Amino acid sequence: MEQTKKRSFSAIQPSGTITLGNYMGAIRNWVKLQDEFECIFAIADLHTITVRQEPAKLRAHSLELLAMLLATGIDPEKSLLFCQSHVHQHAELAWVLNCYTQMGELSRMTQFKDKSAKHANNINAGLFTYPTLMAADILLYKADIVPVGEDQKQHLELSRDIANRFNNTYSDTFTVPEPYIVKAGGRVMSLQTPTAKMSKSDPNENGFIALTDPEDVIIRKFKRAVTDSEAVVEYREGKDGINNLLTIYSVVTGKSIEDAVKEFEGKGYGDLKLTVGQAVAAHLKPIQEKYEYFMKNKDYVAEVYTKSADIASKIAQSTLRKVYKKVGFLQK
Ligand code: TRP
Helix, strand or coil: CCCCCEEEEECCCCCCCHHHHHHHHHHHHHHHHHCEEEEEEEECHHHCCCCCCCCHHHHHHHHHHHHHHHHCCCCCCCCCEEEHCCCCHHHHHHHHCCCCCCCHHHHHCHHHHHHHCCCCCCCCCHHHHHHHHHHHHHHHCCEEEEEEEEEEEHHHHHHHHHHHHHHHCCCCCCCCCCCEECCCCCCCECCCCCCCCCCCCCCCCCHHEEEECCCHHHHHHHHHHCCCCCCCCCCCCCCCHHHHHHHHHHHEEEEEEEHHHHHHCCCCHEEEHHHHHHHHHHHHHHHHHHHHHHHHHHHHHHHHHHHCCCCHHHHHHHHHHHHHHHCCCCCC
16 A cells, blocks of 8 residues: 655745745745655745735735746645635634743744834734744644745744644644755845845845746846856855855756856856856746746636645644644534
8 A cells, every 4th residue: 555645734925026036945845845745835825914915915926826836836636735814724723822832932933023123013913923823834734844944943843842732731632843944955045135035025126036037037137146256156155146146057957066167167257147047047937838827727726726725624624623622622
């Protein structure tokens, strides 16, 4: 009999432009995980409203993100792909977990501190309890692994603490999830400030590549990429701009960094930037074509997320039922 695969859960926020950073750091790896794990992917729309959103935009961004995930290779035959808000158990378990999480623990979260500073006029309770909702996302599905970037490691650690605490208070209920940290190419830097992570909120649009950027825009942004004054293509400490270009090149071509460095031996930065830009554009082209297709076939996208949510809801309900019983709620 086929051995049952371990389960992976991950989610991504529909907060706007999807960048090459999101793709290289997360999405691309999700696609690969599908062979090894039983994957559950969610659009974390409940998390997104911890920062004020324009309703029409949030709706559009959620659909675009679903279409883009399908375009990059998330396969609904293998994986579940749905919106967090469509599976009501997420919010319900989050409430219970709030009662098993200390204010002190939540106050220590660096993302809470950062976001509070950034959105000083809207430090809402949701922003504070954001990690307990994330714990609920993961624990509902008894996920064995959670692919996360560096910035979410602390939240995952808290999810593990909450799971252990609940299991120790009652009896084994939750699977304690392991982080699955992405190695090579996990961190894409801004093309304009290569010491900072590539971000869609970069005030300089040349700092990031949107997955929907057309070829000429991609090439132009790479041509303007900030490098250094040494004029030698090498991968080493201190050469942040060049390291970033080589990393991106290595990921989109599948070549090793060493091979990439050899390829540019004796060549200038102009050559490097153009070649990387062209390689990125070529890599994104089939993804962009599929994206256009899914955006034109919204009914299909809706069918995928509706079916997935129905299946997810059944798994989630079985966990929630156990939790409700353990904490002592009367069964109906
Ligand atoms: N907070 C994550 C982020 O912004 C998204 C997320 C929500 C998530 N729920 C999750 C990631 C559960 C992993 C597991 O990147």
